Amino acid sequence: xxxxxxxxxxxxxxxxxxxxxxxxxxxxxxxxxxxxxxxxxxxxxxxxxxxxxxxxxxxxxxxxxxxxxxxxxxxxxxxxxxxxxxxxxxxxxxxxxxxxxxxxxxxxxxxxxxxxxxxxxxxxxxxxxxxxxxxxxxxxxxxxxxxxxxxxxxxxxxxxxxxxxxxxxxxxxxxxxxxxxxxxxxxxxxxxxxxxxxxxxxxxxxxxxxxxxxxxxxxxxxxxxxxxxxxxxxxxxxxxxxxxxxxxxxxxxxxxxxxx
Numbered sequence: 001x002x003x004x005x006x007x008x009x010x011x012x013x014x015x016x017x018x019x020x021x022x023x024x025x026x027x028x029x030x031x032x033x034x035x036x037x038x039x040x041x042x043x044x045x046x047x048x049x050x051x052x053x054x055x056x057x058x059x060x061x062x063x064x065x066x067x068x069x070x071x072x073x074x075x076x077x078x079x080x081x082x083x084x085x086x087x088x089x090x091x092x093x094x095x096x097x098x099x100x101x102x103x104x105x106x107x108x109x110x111x112x113x114x115x116x117x118x119x120x121x122x123x124x125x126x127x128x129x130x131x132x133x134x135x136x137x138x139x140x141x142x143x144x145x146x147x148x149x150x151x152x153x154x155x156x157x158x159x160x161x162x163x164x165x166x167x168x169x170x171x172x173x174x175x176x177x178x179x180x181x182x183x184x185x186x187x188x189x190x191x192x193x194x195x196x197x198x199x200x201x202x203x204x205x206x207x208x209x210x211x212x213x214x215x216x217x218x219x220x221x222x223x224x225x226x227x228x229x230x231x232x233x234x235x236x237x238x239x240x241x242x243x244x245x246x247x248x249x250x251x252x253x254x255x256x257x258x259x260x
Contacts, residue, residue, distance in 0.1 A: 032083070033056060034057045034073060035074040042065070042068075043065050065090070069088055077124075082119070084213055086116035088115050089117060094110060098123070100123070106127070108124050111136075114152050116149065118147075118211070121143050126145045129142065129144050137153070139158075139187075141167055144163055146165055147160075147162040148161060148165050157203050158176065159207050169191070170188050171187065174193075181195070181198075
């Protein structure tokens with residue numbers, strides 16, 4: 001009987017270890033949490049059928065997040081980064097890896113397949129900007145501690161709200177600062193600065209809506225805990241910016257804190 005109890009205890013220890021390992025592996029694969037969602041937003045990963053996203057749900061590295069018409073979602077990544085997807089948008093999280101104490105392992109690779117996206121970089125984008133990359137149809141976007149928006153289509157448009165963005169393609173590299181607008185119609189020609197009135201109406205409206213969101217960057221604490229708090233609800237702070245504002249004088253949309 002004594003041997004049986006010992007064997008059972010050993011088996012329980014092995015089982016507990018296996019469960020803990022599985023949970024750790026799942027946590028390592030996860031990249032972000034759904035901070036807010038409105039309408040039909042779905043996620044697909046590893047060839048499995050897509051499923052609806054709900055607030056608080058974890059989203060894994062390798063997933064594709066898609067918003068339907070009239071739908072929007074805000075994702076909060078484990079380094080404090082925010083990503084706000086407009087309606088009719090498809091974003092692939094190709095790879096995301098962040099460890100608070102291992103900057104050398106940082107990696108954030110995204111692909112905007114269609115639609116409009118706003119990104120406010122977190123700890124990873126600030127401490128290791130070379131590890132961040134957003135691919136769009138006619139440019140690859142790199143960051144330098146940035147709040148920016150990208151619209152993917154036949155022409156790729158971008159607007160920088162804060163920080164600096166470097167847009168690269170086969171035609172060369174172009175740097176854009178706060179308040180700047182840029183566009184690239186094809187991969188063979190570098191992105192170029194454009195005036196606000198050159199934006200298509202639909203892109204201007206989407207940039208205005210996303211730009212009005214209050215998305216405050218937050219970072220994990222020293223113990224490596226995931227960031228807490230969320231951006232303003234999707235039903236709040238809607239409006240349009242003046243897209244014809246002079247370049248270099250973009251609105252400061254990063255909040256000091258939640259309004260009381």
